[in-house]
Amino acid sequence: ALQQALPHAVGGNPLQLGDNARPEHFGTALKLLAEHRSTGTAFVVHASTHGAPVGEVAQALIANQRFAYRGLLACFFGGLDAATRDALHAQGIPVHTTPQRLARAFARLVDYRMGRELLMQTPEGLPAEVPDAIDAAQAQARAALAAGERELTGEAAADLLRRFGLAIETAQTADTAGVDKRSDAAPASRESDCTETDAASAPKPVVEIAVELHDDDNFGPVFSFTAPSADGVSEPLRLYGLPPLNPTLARDIVTRSPYARLIAPEPALAALTALSQAVCEVREIVGLALTLRVYRDHVTVVAPTLSIAPTRSRLAIMPYPRRFEETLDWQGARITVRPIRPEDEAAHHDLVEAMTPEDLRLRFFGAVGSFDHSQLARMTQIDYDREMALIATVQSDEGLSRTLGVVRAVADPDNETAEFAVAIRSDQKGRRLGRLLTDRIIRYARARGTHWLVGEALRENTAMIALARSSGFTITPTEDPSVVGFRMALDEPRAD
Template sequence: MTVRNLDALFRPQSVAVIGASQRPGSVGAMVWTRVLQGGFAGPLWPVNPKLETLDGYPVAADAGDLPDAPTVALLCTPPATWPGIVHRLGGLGTRAAIIVGEARSDADRRAVQDTLAAARPHLLRIVGPGSLGVISPALRAHLGAPSCTVPAGGVAWVSQSNALTNAVLGWAHARGLGFSHAVALGGEADVDAGDVLDYLASDPGTRAILLELDTVRAARKFMSAARAAARNKPVLALRTGRADPADALYTAAFRRAGMVRVDALDDLLDEIETLGVGRVAASDTATLITSDRGVATLACDAFDAAGDTLAHWPQPTIDALARALPHVAANNPLVLGDDARPEHFGAALQALAEHRASGTAFVVHASTHSAPAADVARVLIAHQRYAYRGLLACFFGGLDAATRDALHAQGIPVHTTPQRLARAFARLVDYRLGRELLMQTPEGSPAQLPAEIDAAQAEARAALAQGATQLSGAAAARFFGHFGLTVEEQQTDNEAIVDVAVELHDDDNFGPVFRFTTPSPDGIAAPMRVYGLPPFNPTLARDITANSPYARRVAPEPTLAALTALSQTVCEIKEVVGLTLTLRVLKDRTTLVAPIVRVAATRSRLAIMPYPRRFETTLDWHGMRVTVRPIRPEDEAAHRAFVGSMTRDDLRLRFFGSVGSFDHTQLARMTQIDYDREMALIATIANDDGMASTLGVVRAVADPDNETAEFALAIRSDLKGKRLGRLLMEKIIAYVRARGTHWLVGEVLRENAAMIALATSCGFTMTTTEDPGVIGFRMALDAPAQP
């Protein structure tokens, strides 16, 4: 399970505290007190067989005696009682339980398994055991034993550590900062980090997610959830244990998922300020505004250390500042002078407003007689609307609580040092760059013919049939030749720029993972090691090689093609469980040296699902050879042409409103999909120039629980009435049914008679929706297929 019933945890209607107590120091007393102090407004029921009332609330003797089913139950009782309590709660209709108590012994751990078994028939979700709780401040729901109550905010906190969660909540409380949700996962017997990321990805109250974890329990689910979340909002991750040999793998996984890794708790805490308060669209550059030259130098050093870049102003920006502030040198940093008054900060922001090349505005200020910090803060609030890319502030010596809160209320983050401000901004830039990597359109690369892939697989299977566990020498050369890779004799090549040691191993959690090791260019520093999670394409391969000191000394294309081909080898041939080889990189070509391929009958699943070639089909349609296949990132240009060929009315019917053109980001979302959750099948034909042209597309997007998938269909306007829509609908229905989804649903404008007729002819049942102008469709996929 993933997000099933997690809305009960984050939006509870009623709460029961099982084991609520008045005994000082007991878990039941701490949990009950915190729920009361939080001010939860819904029904609240204590359960304890030894009490009749508690703080004015009538007490039920047993969970089965509750007057109604609580949305969430907090379990503060011994482990042996958990299975029976959950069984009774599930029978009532409770949807979630938080187990606060720890499971320390073998008997306790058996109780956890029995509890999960009791919950499963009712789809009741379990947080914990050993969870500090789940907090949703907007609902005043403090469900657990946090150290303090916290106000509502825009950042969600998700952690595997109770101690760190308490520390973070206390730190934020002292600074008037809040959270959309805070979750201490505990033992993750059921609900884990991937589940919570899935929920928060579409939570409208969460603008950013801060994640602290040591391990990932289910890598594929986690990666899918993280990638979905990072497309929508910043996700920052802290993982302790840099000395852990697997730490570099986590770094690669986080980056592949579009998350930003932070190195210290302080950095994560700063992002509660930056992301929870601010509305900052991080640009590549910034403008620094201050009154003191020494402060400016200090701030510039901090920005340089963090990798930030001050904007180079074009002449119109310089001229505008010269007019607004004639007594100030129009340079970046903009030093207003020791006699600067508060209104000078406002004038600078206003003058920069029309000049977007100035980037994000940084105001770094130490209070002076002519410009007291509180007065400057009021000016920033009044002029905040002029900061196109957002405004971040740093006040040396701090601010009084009222002024700080006033800045927060206007979306202006406040940091205490330039170093913290600079690092916070650098992480925003990292997120933007990581998100762009998620949304990149890879360069097309020659796909291997199915016959070559089948031949390679046959060789791997033949080796296994003969009892072999690896391919080497001529067998390995022949195997890699099917993927366009060349193997050369193992000897020193004086023309080689670098020899890269390549290893593939089957990780217990992340599945097949590459490790690339290059020697130090100076022979003194440690070798450079980089991990990569397949599948790769040239864009992702470029990200792997980007930081290599050798990258600028060679033509990049041969190396990118080799890495992509190695990835394809692993993705297509599931018998490959390991590789060792040397990737010899020369100025204009890349070859393999001494490859050894380890093969086995089974291996772990890839953490990221690759392109599913098995769904490609070619058929005759109206005298043309049409290929129906899953969409690929390389299809963006063809998809732009496809959308451009549709009439305005067809676009309105498809997208439920007036649609103009689609930009790169929108098209990337259409063509770069997570095949583990979404499928888009396109019908294509080859043009005279050999390029593919898209005729139609049908999509199905499943919820994370694979309970329901929603479909959408679009056909090129000049091809309507030729039954291409029927062909694609039959394909997507068969696909969704095969993956075990229970329901296929969709919606269409009432005026779209053609789509209504097609859906009903395919076996959908019409349903009503909240919008009288929209008709819903629903098909039970568990039922036998219609003839």
């Protein structure tokens, strides 16, 4: 097609339009290339000629920009006048003076997009820790501090980490099997005495990763992971991560290692996530140093040392606040009220789909359709430091979790005022679920030290206004006559 339409062009990538190119040829090339879905972002590199002056080529790009569905960037050798540059910018076409700058700008766009996609990924569900195990780990750390200890090593550190599902390989086992830092070492089984035959037949680790945690002045607790180079020549691989690590973030760390193709990823993901959970749940841990011995199908921890202290810096990313989970009997059913999690996206989609168009209009102050992945991700992947969304869930007969309702509160940066809203499945209205969730968001905001809880509703939303009034809010007018407001001073004692 290109040969027929542009006989003087030289095919390939890049496509060279030639010295005789005219402004309209640029538009023709964009149209023809756009028909092939494998075409990526279009780079247009132009050197001005009598037949293709800068201004006319720029207008051709603007006219045909819609065909470059994955983006269009332009480079004009010799520059261009301000009016033409502004016209290109107004249409969202970045302009650069050299191909090198164009390529660097494109690389930044790719990094930005990949970062946004990573943020919007729905993580797999975190392993459910046993509350008794968490309580025991916290009690162990506090008892050690009370006894004047500032470091847990050996069996004490191993006991604490085992409570989070980590397998510990003892020094005695490693010594018996002759294991060292080399990847061809052969650790022995923990289950039996080791003979020379056992050591020779024991599985060999693929790599040993040094893991450290330190309390940074700016970021709080920070993990560092160091693995030796795969070729013995390159620099060791060193990566950093902020807890809490979910399986998606852990997978990003694992896949960047040159050893990733040699191991089953799930055990490594589970080990990294478990380490992160131990740090998040036991706030007395201010530092750690250990080795992750990674085999093809499992991971063990070697020689853990935990530094403990009464206090540490706050996490840069607030972990899931498990302390707000609550299970109770309600209307003949056993429900759980808890903070929302990223993996609730599918259930949250079902919640919205179960609401009538009128209920959605009253909740969102206008007609809305279905929500896409990015919108649902913003609802379910929240910053627990500034926002809280409590959901009421019930288990279906098939064992799946179903969301019945949600109450959400978003605080300002100074924690002076938080705005809240409630949404209930249309088939659950009239069963006082809204009041149950509202009482808990009031309790949460008051415990957090928020001074005011406020909200708004359409004047015709009599059910929401009645709920606010019965919960203790003062109903107030707003600048919009179709909307009423309600506010509650959380510093004042609440009359029951």
